[in-house]
Amino acid sequence: MLPIILAGALMVGLIVGLVLLQQSRWYQHRQLFSQLCRVHRLDRRSRRLLRQLESQLRLPFPAWVFVDPRCLAAARKLADIPPGQLLLLQTKLFGSQPAQPSPAHSPETPAVQ
Amino acid sequence: MSGGLEATFQYLTRADNPAAVELLEAALDCPYGPVRELALSALLAKPNRAIHRRLFDRLEQLDSAGKAILAKRPDRLVGVVTEIFLQVHRQTAHADGNASSKKQPSGYPPGKPSDAKGTPDKKLQQDFHRACEVVREFTLYEAAPSLIQAVEGAPEGLAEVGASTLLELTKALYTELAAGPHATKDLKTLRSRLTETLQAAAGAYVRHQRREILEAFLILAKPQDVVLRRILHDRRDSAHEPIVRLLSESTEGGVIRLLLSFLEDPQAPQAALEVFARRCDARFVQIWAHQAGYPPPDAWKEALGRLRRIAWAQPGHPLWGELDGPAQAGCVGILLASKMDRCRVLEVLEFVLEHGQPEGRRTAAAALAQLAGPKADMLVVRLLQDKDPYVQAEAIRQVRRRNIPDALSLLVQLADSSEPIVRQALQEALPEFTCKNFLRTFDQLPEELLQTAGYLVRKIDFDAPATLTAEMQSLSPLRRRRAVEAASAMGAVPELEAQIALLLQDEDHRVRIAAARALADSRSQPTWQALRDALFDRSLVVRDEAEKSLRKITASLSGQTEPAPSAVPSDDAAPPVYSQEP
Numbered sequence: 001m002l003p004i005i006l007a008g009a010l011m012v013g014l015i016v017g018l019v020l021l022q023q024s025r026w027y028q029h030r031q032l033f034s035q036l037c038r039v040h041r042l043d044r045r046s047r048r049l050l051r052q053l054e055s056q057l058r059l060p061f062p063a064w065v066f067v068d069p070r071c072l073a074a075a076r077k078l079a080d081i082p083p084g085q086l087l088l089l090q091t092k093l094f095g096s097q098p099a100q101p102s103p104a105h106s107p108e109t110p111a112v113q
Numbered sequence: 114m115s116g117g118l119e120a121t122f123q124y125l126t127r128a129d130n131p132a133a134v135e136l137l138e139a140a141l142d143c144p145y146g147p148v149r150e151l152a153l154s155a156l157l158a159k160p161n162r163a164i165h166r167r168l169f170d171r172l173e174q175l176d177s178a179g180k181a182i183l184a185k186r187p188d189r190l191v192g193v194v195t196e197i198f199l200q201v202h203r204q205t206a207h208a209d210g211n212a213s214s215k216k217q218p219s220g221y222p223p224g225k226p227s228d229a230k231g232t233p234d235k236k237l238q239q240d241f242h243r244a245c246e247v248v249r250e251f252t253l254y255e256a257a258p259s260l261i262q263a264v265e266g267a268p269e270g271l272a273e274v275g276a277s278t279l280l281e282l283t284k285a286l287y288t289e290l291a292a293g294p295h296a297t298k299d300l301k302t303l304r305s306r307l308t309e310t311l312q313a314a315a316g317a318y319v320r321h322q323r324r325e326i327l328e329a330f331l332i333l334a335k336p337q338d339v340v341l342r343r344i345l346h347d348r349r350d351s352a353h354e355p356i357v358r359l360l361s362e363s364t365e366g367g368v369i370r371l372l373l374s375f376l377e378d379p380q381a382p383q384a385a386l387e388v389f390a391r392r393c394d395a396r397f398v399q400i401w402a403h404q405a406g407y408p409p410p411d412a413w414k415e416a417l418g419r420l421r422r423i424a425w426a427q428p429g430h431p432l433w434g435e436l437d438g439p440a441q442a443g444c445v446g447i448l449l450a451s452k453m454d455r456c457r458v459l460e461v462l463e464f465v466l467e468h469g470q471p472e473g474r475r476t477a478a479a480a481l482a483q484l485a486g487p488k489a490d491m492l493v494v495r496l497l498q499d500k501d502p503y504v505q506a507e508a509i510r511q512v513r514r515r516n517i518p519d520a521l522s523l524l525v526q527l528a529d530s531s532e533p534i535v536r537q538a539l540q541e542a543l544p545e546f547t548c549k550n551f552l553r554t555f556d557q558l559p560e561e562l563l564q565t566a567g568y569l570v571r572k573i574d575f576d577a578p579a580t581l582t583a584e585m586q587s588l589s590p591l592r593r594r595r596a597v598e599a600a601s602a603m604g605a606v607p608e609l610e611a612q613i614a615l616l617l618q619d620e621d622h623r624v625r626i627a628a629a630r631a632l633a634d635s636r637s638q639p640t641w642q643a644l645r646d647a648l649f650d651r652s653l654v655v656r657d658e659a660e661k662s663l664r665k666i667t668a669s670l671s672g673q674t675e676p677a678p679s680a681v682p683s684d685d686a687a688p689p690v691y692s693q694e695p
Binding site: 063091093 | 116118120121122124128130131132133135136139140143145152542580610
């Protein structure tokens, strides 16, 4: 009987934990990252590269790499990133022309924090 | 714009994930313009008041492109500013309620605004100021009803800003409505909604005492507005005096429109008509007079007929100098339609005739027709010599109707005028001096009067040549002969010599005689040739007359000191003078 109760409690604990996890900010950002990867039909290699960029460039959000073209520009300076794949990602996410910063704006630089 | 970036933001717009909002808000600070703009558009697309409120808070950081995007979705800001206005209203109303229940029980004088209004906290005051700026910048008409509510109870500083914002907003709405007849249904609905709120606010003037609210009400109100009419009829109403003052002083297009539309109403409130009697500002009178024209519209006549005095209706009033010609003409129309003393009207007309613009003078001259009496008669006689032919023409039309002594000779003196308008007027004033009448009485007229009468007819009746030509082609030989003789008496032979020359071949010898005699005044070689042919006419009398005419022509040509080349008889063209019959 006791093992069944323990198993049940474990199950409930797991479900509660899962629900709490889904409501967490961390999970929501991870989920958004995955959803955007799906939107752009990125393969596993590209996803891995974007995650690598997130950790190396210490981006504020995992999905930030999808909205700020500076992230990919900054990645060119990193040693272990294949330039061919970067170019491919650049084209997929932002088009072939690298965007020019608007001179009117004085930005912080969240992508290279 | 790259397709990849667009796809990202399209997804972020749709996404329910709260992380998407966080990402978009962070993207508003991105240095890349397109990213900022896409982020802003995506955030505005989300129907979440909290997001819009955060956008409102960072409005000052938006560049012009961002503001342009925001201007496309003003509804997103309306919700935010409305919330702020209602919050101010709730706080002040709550405080008012407390204040009135605790501090001012029953003996509080109704005419005095409450000075115990609740003051919203500093943050809310700042928000209120910013909300007013946003309302002005993005012309958020939908926020006006809540703004009125806020202004009604707000303390002085806030109420002043709010009221001026409201007035500005109303003016903008009026301008849009007045821009064309194609105002959208939304704008019209908005107008009626706003007018309803302003009605209530105008009715509660005693509470807020904001003149701007009343002016905003007047800009949008219609003349049938029940509240407006009640206030205008009830002189004891607290809003009566400020509304009348606004109607008397405001130069806003909407207020002037409202005032003028009272003229279409025979039951217009007396207070509104008194404003017409008082206002002397050039802008108002100019608009009024332009709309009135001459004569004023029939729909205005009843209301204008209730005006017993008009402030600017005085000779030498400085306003006349500020009005253009058509406005002066309109003013003359207004004066005539009013119930003013006619002597006074005549004095003003005399002044306009003396110092007015051409259009004003012409209308004043025409308006004299409606005024009788010796003074008006004298004025009309004086105008017969006016330098403006249009004024002269108006006077000419009136002279005979006024039974002025010697009117006929006064008119005959003008027959030499070269101005078509004067001759046209003479034709109307002297209907008996027509060619048809002249032909009818031709045989009865004494010989000595024929030339004078004929000369006058020729000057006055423009159609005389056509009438004579038609007469010369009539079946009756008597009428053909009379037409030729009349042409001769009128001195119209040079004009009609081709037609008369044809009559030298007429079957009736008396017509041929008259034609041969009349052609003594001819001046062209074909006619002379026709006269030479007439020397071979079967009738002796015709031949005689033709010869006499040819002699006369020769004598007149040889009498010229330096004859015109065309008139010099050449060998084959000169009319030969025969001393004897061929």
